[in-house]
Amino acid sequence: MSPSRVRRCPHGPALLAxxxxxxxxxxxxxxxxxxxxxxxxxxxxxxxRQQQF
Structure with a gap:
């Protein structure tokens, strides 16, 4: 998703995540x-639990 599309969309941050x-x-x-x-x-x-993320 492009940054400009994220800014226009009210749910942009959630969609980007x-x-x-x-x-x-x-x-x-x-x-x-x-x-x-x-x-x-x-x-x-x-x-x-064994992973070190």
Whole structure:
């Protein structure tokens, strides 16, 4: 979303945040949560706690 579109839209900041999360989520899952293409053992909460974001 372009900065000018964010300024014109009353929900711009929320849309911009959602857009950035949507762009970064696949990389976070690929690189952090499934290293080497393997799903680590343990609960998702345990896996997230082990990360140093």
């Amino acid at each position: 959602a857009d950035r999360i949507a762009q970064s989520m696949p990389q976070a899952v690929d690189r952090r949560l499934t290293p080497g293409g393997e799903i680590p053992s343990g609960s998702i909460e345990d896996i997230i």
